[in-house]
Amino acid sequence: MKNIYAIGVGLIGGSLALDIKTHRPDAVIHGISRKDATLTTALELGLIDQKGSLDDIENADLVIISIPVDATVKLLPTILDKIPDTGLVVDAGSTKEDICKVVENHPKRRNFLAMHPIAGTEHSGPSAAVKGLFKGKTNIVCEVEKTAFKLQEPALKLFTDIGMRMRYMNPIEHDRHIAYVSHLSHISSFMLGKTVIDKEKNERDIFDMAGSGFASTVRLAKSSPEMWTPIFEQNKTNVIETLEEYISNLTHFKELMKNDDFEAIYEEMKNTNHIKDILNGII
Amino acid sequence: MKNIYAIGVGLIGGSLALDIKTHRPDAVIHGISRKDATLTTALELGLIDQKGSLDDIENADLVIISIPVDATVKLLPTILDKIPDTGLVVDAGSTKEDICKVVENHPKRRNFLAMHPIAGTEHSGPSAAVKGLFKGKTNIVCEVEKTAFKLQEPALKLFTDIGMRMRYMNPIEHDRHIAYVSHLSHISSFMLGKTVIDKEKNERDIFDMAGSGFASTVRLAKSSPEMWTPIFEQNKTNVIETLEEYISNLTHFKELMKNDDFEAIYEEMKNTNHIKDILNGII
Numbered sequence: 394m395k396n397i398y399a400i401g402v403g404l405i406g407g408s409l410a411l412d413i414k415t416h417r418p419d420a421v422i423h424g425i426s427r428k429d430a431t432l433t434t435a436l437e438l439g440l441i442d443q444k445g446s447l448d449d450i451e452n453a454d455l456v457i458i459s460i461p462v463d464a465t466v467k468l469l470p471t472i473l474d475k476i477p478d479t480g481l482v483v484d485a486g487s488t489k490e491d492i493c494k495v496v497e498n499h500p501k502r503r504n505f506l507a508m509h510p511i512a513g514t515e516h517s518g519p520s521a522a523v524k525g526l527f528k529g530k531t532n533i534v535c536e537v538e539k540t541a542f543k544l545q546e547p548a549l550k551l552f553t554d555i556g557m558r559m560r561y562m563n564p565i566e567h568d569r570h571i572a573y574v575s576h577l578s579h580i581s582s583f584m585l586g587k588t589v590i591d592k593e594k595n596e597r598d599i600f601d602m603a604g605s606g607f608a609s610t611v612r613l614a615k616s617s618p619e620m621w622t623p624i625f626e627q628n629k630t631n632v633i634e635t636l637e638e639y640i641s642n643l644t645h646f647k648e649l650m651k652n653d654d655f656e657a658i659y660e661e662m663k664n665t666n667h668i669k670d671i672l673n674g675i676i
Numbered sequence: 677m678k679n680i681y682a683i684g685v686g687l688i689g690g691s692l693a694l695d696i697k698t699h700r701p702d703a704v705i706h707g708i709s710r711k712d713a714t715l716t717t718a719l720e721l722g723l724i725d726q727k728g729s730l731d732d733i734e735n736a737d738l739v740i741i742s743i744p745v746d747a748t749v750k751l752l753p754t755i756l757d758k759i760p761d762t763g764l765v766v767d768a769g770s771t772k773e774d775i776c777k778v779v780e781n782h783p784k785r786r787n788f789l790a791m792h793p794i795a796g797t798e799h800s801g802p803s804a805a806v807k808g809l810f811k812g813k814t815n816i817v818c819e820v821e822k823t824a825f826k827l828q829e830p831a832l833k834l835f836t837d838i839g840m841r842m843r844y845m846n847p848i849e850h851d852r853h854i855a856y857v858s859h860l861s862h863i864s865s866f867m868l869g870k871t872v873i874d875k876e877k878n879e880r881d882i883f884d885m886a887g888s889g890f891a892s893t894v895r896l897a898k899s900s901p902e903m904w905t906p907i908f909e910q911n912k913t914n915v916i917e918t919l920e921e922y923i924s925n926l927t928h929f930k931e932l933m934k935n936d937d938f939e940a941i942y943e944e945m946k947n948t949n950h951i952k953d954i955l956n957g958i959i
Binding site: 511512513514515530531533558560570571573574575577578579580581582583584585586587588589590591592593599600601602603604605606607608609610611612613614615616618619621622623625626629632633635636637638639640642643644646647650651653655658659661662663664665666667668669671672 | 794795796797798813814816841843853854856857858860861862863864865866867868869870871872873874875876882883884885886887888889890891892893894895896897898899901902904905906908909912915916918919920921922923925926927929930933934936938941942944945946947948949950951952954955
């Protein structure tokens with residue numbers, strides 16, 4: 394894999410590029426972005442070796458798409474049209490069903506690998522890229538059987554080398570689970586931030602009284618709306634279901650409080666403490 | 677301040693004891709706890725110098741109460757009864773109205789200082805105690821004018837020396853604001869944990885697919901129910917109000933999704949991104 398094209402050079406694309414450069418020093422990373430200024434920054438930060446364009450993809454050994462998922466759905470068929478028979482296209486989007494669907498009948502479907510590395514921070518753009526972001530992180534690979542083995546093998550070897558642990562899943566299951574463990578957390582965090590901001594017009598009060606606990610809970614509310622709006626749109630049905638369950642649990646908690654049933658409140662929390670054991674090892 | 681009694685030697689009491697020993701090497705820290713085993717651990721960890729009992733408080737220069745807030749409300753009048761005229765009692769509870777109220781007519785009200793250091797982690801017990809926990813953290817002091825100046829001055833000097841920034845507020849305002857920036861985050865986190873645990877019976881799925889974002893949002897769900905149940909009980913009215921606003925914001929978000937109004941979803945998130953600027957400096 395000599396010529397690697399990174400479409401999107403932000404947090405995910407940029408971090409992948411950095412790690413690939415470390416583990417495949419001979420690779421040349423070509424960056425592609427809607428905005429030339431972004432590419433200039435990525436070049437200055439050493440994320441990419443040179444600026445590229447979609448027209449060059451006919452020379453690609455590997456194309457990595459890390460852009461908002463609505464843009465991926467629009468762009469992916471065209472990119473697959475251009476990829477040579479010996480090249481592989483992968484995407485890193487947080488939704489998988491719509492992305493897999495848009496190429497299901499594409500003549501070059503075997504040149505595409507759908508994946509979702511579960512890694513990131515609340516920051517975005519090329520300056521958010523960091524080395525080692527994927528070390529020990531799960532990479533969910535969907536419909537692996539639809540990708541040509543000859544192409545998937547070196548790519549999965551590369552992602553393993555940069556520290557990812559592969560897990561295979563179908564796109565529908567992926568979107569259903571990820572709604573719970575990722576998409577819902579973002580909404581709970583955004584709406585927590587909104588609730589507090591709406592109430593506390595005097596920001597000094599928030600600043601002075603908020604501790605690290607609040608900061609941790611609201612951290613994801615710093616995330617990029619450009620990235621997250623299309624994720625919620627594509628995973629609408631699952632996300633609405635998680636929201637309904639979350640709202641129902643919150644309402645139940647509120648009713649217990651109204652009824653002064655603090656024994657039940659205690660039990661609710663005690664049972665959920667169990668999350669400790671589940672989370673051990675994630676952070 | 678030679679004889680300091682720490683009633684409660686967990687995360688807060690134990691961390692305070694550690695910092696006080698550093699900054700007042702002549703002080704003797706006497707630990708008091710319902711459970712002797714807890715005191716033994718605190719002694720082994722070097723948090724306290726010796727085990728004490730409530731009967732010794734007549735010798736105290738300073739008593740620090742860091743126990744669940746319902747226990748504080750029950751115990752505080754008795755402790756004030758026992759404190760000598762030259763001694764000060766402070767509490768570190770996360771609610772202030774009920775605690776101030778229970779001693780408002782106490783003959784030794786001037787020997788009490790109500791405070792709430794905004795510091796902590798999701799862990800509890802003596803082993804959770806750490807040095808420097810209060811460095812740069814806000815300490816909210818309530819009804820400072822009701823405490824004898826001669827007693828409050830050396831205590832506030834001590835807390836300043838261990839790094840706290842004092843902020844003065846009345847107990848009602850404290851409880852109203854803290855419901856937003858602390859108590860609500862705990863419930864949002866507990867109910868997020870519950871929602872995911874209820875859904876994902878197969879824990880491997882949670883473990884493998886959950887990233888650092890989920891871990892951060894759900895971190896507070898590891899908190900101690902013993903500590904938090906009485907906080908919610910004492911701050912019931914404010915907490916219910918925050919919950920209603922939070923649920924209403926979540927419901928609105930869900931309705932926007934149902935109506936496919938993703939422009940509005942984008943705006944909701946964009947406006948809340950502003951939390952970045954507010955949080956700068958907290959962590």
